[in-house]
Amino acid sequence: MLRKPLLLAIDDEPGMLALIQRFAGPAGFDVVTNGSAKDAMARLAELPADVALVDLRMPDIGGLDVLRAIRETHPQCQVILMTAHAAVDSAIEAVKLGALDYLSKPLDFDRLKDLLSSAREDIERRAALLSAENETAHRLELCGLIGRSTVMQELFGLVRRIAPHARAALVTGETGTGKEGIARAIHQLGPRRQRRFLTINCSAVVETLFESELFGHVRGAFTGATEHKTGLFEAADGGTLFLDEIGELPAAVQAKLLRVLESGEVQRVGSLQAKKVDVRVVAATNRALREEAEAGRFRSDLYFRLNVVELHVPPLRERREDIPYLVAAFVREFAAKFQKPVEGVSLTAERLLMMADWPGNVRELKNVLERACMLAEGRCLTERDVERCLPAAPARAASAPSASSSGTDLRSLEREHILKVLHEERGNKRAAAAKLGLSRRTLYRRLERHDITT
Amino acid sequence: MSEPPRDPAPCGRLGDTEFEHTLRNQIAIVIGYCDLLLQEIRQDDPLRRDVVEMHKAASTAIAMLRDQGESV
Numbered sequence: 001m002l003r004k005p006l007l008l009a010i011d012d013e014p015g016m017l018a019l020i021q022r023f024a025g026p027a028g029f030d031v032v033t034n035g036s037a038k039d040a041m042a043r044l045a046e047l048p049a050d051v052a053l054v055d056l057r058m059p060d061i062g063g064l065d066v067l068r069a070i071r072e073t074h075p076q077c078q079v080i081l082m083t084a085h086a087a088v089d090s091a092i093e094a095v096k097l098g099a100l101d102y103l104s105k106p107l108d109f110d111r112l113k114d115l116l117s118s119a120r121e122d123i124e125r126r127a128a129l130l131s132a133e134n135e136t137a138h139r140l141e142l143c144g145l146i147g148r149s150t151v152m153q154e155l156f157g158l159v160r161r162i163a164p165h166a167r168a169a170l171v172t173g174e175t176g177t178g179k180e181g182i183a184r185a186i187h188q189l190g191p192r193r194q195r196r197f198l199t200i201n202c203s204a205v206v207e208t209l210f211e212s213e214l215f216g217h218v219r220g221a222f223t224g225a226t227e228h229k230t231g232l233f234e235a236a237d238g239g240t241l242f243l244d245e246i247g248e249l250p251a252a253v254q255a256k257l258l259r260v261l262e263s264g265e266v267q268r269v270g271s272l273q274a275k276k277v278d279v280r281v282v283a284a285t286n287r288a289l290r291e292e293a294e295a296g297r298f299r300s301d302l303y304f305r306l307n308v309v310e311l312h313v314p315p316l317r318e319r320r321e322d323i324p325y326l327v328a329a330f331v332r333e334f335a336a337k338f339q340k341p342v343e344g345v346s347l348t349a350e351r352l353l354m355m356a357d358w359p360g361n362v363r364e365l366k367n368v369l370e371r372a373c374m375l376a377e378g379r380c381l382t383e384r385d386v387e388r389c390l391p392a393a394p395a396r397a398a399s400a401p402s403a404s405s406s407g408t409d410l411r412s413l414e415r416e417h418i419l420k421v422l423h424e425e426r427g428n429k430r431a432a433a434a435k436l437g438l439s440r441r442t443l444y445r446r447l448e449r450h451d452i453t454t
Numbered sequence: 455m456s457e458p459p460r461d462p463a464p465c466g467r468l469g470d471t472e473f474e475h476t477l478r479n480q481i482a483i484v485i486g487y488c489d490l491l492l493q494e495i496r497q498d499d500p501l502r503r504d505v506v507e508m509h510k511a512a513s514t515a516i517a518m519l520r521d522q523g524e525s526v
């Protein structure tokens with residue numbers, strides 16, 4: 001069982017406190033009352049209240065000030081204000097400050113009951129979300145990938161169905177959506193799970209070394225080939241080879257790759273001997289490979305070979321309902337990593353995370369939470385904790401890059417600009433590089449230098 | 455002649471907001487307990503009628519206070 005939620009009642013009228021206690025106790029709350037706002041404020045830090053009922057008008061400190069203090073120390077606490085004199089302006093102010101509701105006295109117990117039970121459900125939902133042992137959570141995951149949205153559940157279902165059979169698969173989706181995770185899941189759930197899963201990022205290999213990387217070479221095959229080298233295909237024999245960013249593969253290598261896929265044989269560079277290999281190939285791309293193929297920039301025969309099974313991972317902004325679950329999992333992960341007592345995010349912070357654009361998708365969300373957890377001080381990430389880790393809003397960065405980063409150095413400006421262009425190009429690195437006037441390779445180096453994971 | 459300085463409001467005068475506020479709170483407490491009792495007392499319990507009467511009287515009092523507050 002979960003612990004009972006804690007209700008903090010603050011009113012200078014002892015009779016009112018007794019009445020609240022009499023009501024909220026049987027409603028399933030632990031109740032702490034305090035007749036002095038000043039005293040209550042001083043003890044706020046030790047009181048992990050889930051809900052607070054605060055009188056608006058008290059002799060020592062006003063209810064709005066108490067509300068402000070609670071929002072500050074316990075951002076996840078829901079505050080309900082009570083007043084004997086309903087006044088429009090203080091009601092508006094209270095709502096602006098984030099109060100859950102504003103009740104007039106005599107209290108409407110039906111309304112209060114509804115408020116308390118919805119607050120309670122909220123607390124329980126969040127607690128369940130955070131519990132790692134949650135059974136349902138595990139059932140809905142795919143090899144550690146989280147996705148409660150219908151689109152992701154359908155994708156997970158498809159992966160489970162094809163994993164035992166598919167010889168090749170193509171995973172598409174924007175940068176950071178989890179394509180590599182899907183590729184790993186295909187491997188994990190297939191008959192080759194005991195064998196190797198090897199990865200090559202096609203955009204990070206020097207063109208002239210591609211063939212040797214993939215297929216190996218014999219000694220003396222070219223200058224510098226002083227030893228025999230096993231290629232990735234041979235090394236992954238019996239297992240899975242993941243070709244990330246397949247769209248970046250040079251045309252000559254595309255032809256060779258197709259031949260290997262068709263014949264099931266590799267030839268080391270410089271050797272005439274063919275060797276049988278049994279490798280499942282999973283390729284990933286953030287480009288519209290079909291269009292590339294139609295435009296003649298990618299071999300269409302290779303495209304069709306890989307595309308036997310196509311798995312599309314939708315961008316995060318099209319499945320925002322996954323965000324709270326991803327957030328809960330990442331907060332748990334980074335709280336443990338940094339040994340911080342962070343347990344979750346406040347409601348307003350969650351709203352902020354739900355609304356962001358996430359051009360870098362899940363990876364970006366994960367990075368933001370990593371930074372936020374690293375810097376966090378309380379049990380709960382506040383709106384501010386999250387906000388300072390979010391990249392500047394693209395609109396603002398575009399119109400006035402110098403204003404949003406005034407006083408910062410060239411390095412940060414460069415970083416910001418690269419992020420902006422990447423965002424504009426929806427993570428397409430080739431297009432971003434072209435726009436920035438850099439070669440793709442140089443862009444990669446910059447990304448690394450600036451610690452931009454895309 | 456200038457107005458004489460006003461004494462701090464003596465207790466018990468209607469129209470004085472502090473007094474009125476406290477009074478409202480006290481009546482709200484009475485009504486609150488009546489509400490709770492009415493939820494707990496069975497429909498056919500003869501005591502119920504008494505509580506209903508208390509509730510009625512207290513509600514009238516609060517309504518009077520409200521009217522009074524508005525006319526000030």
Ligand SMILES: Nc1ncnc2c1ncn2[C@@H]1O[C@H](COP(=O)(O)OP(=O)(O)OP(=O)(O)O)[C@@H](O)[C@H]1O
Pocket residue numbers: 144145146147173174175176177178179180181182244284286326362363366454
């Ligand atoms: N559904 C998910 N649940 C949990 N973590 C996820 C999920 N999707 C992505 N991640 C995390 O986000 C990060 C990026 O994922 P991944 O590397 O699989 O993306 P990608 O689409 O392959 O990116 P790129 O196109 O840039 O190679 C990883 O740290 C991964 O663990």
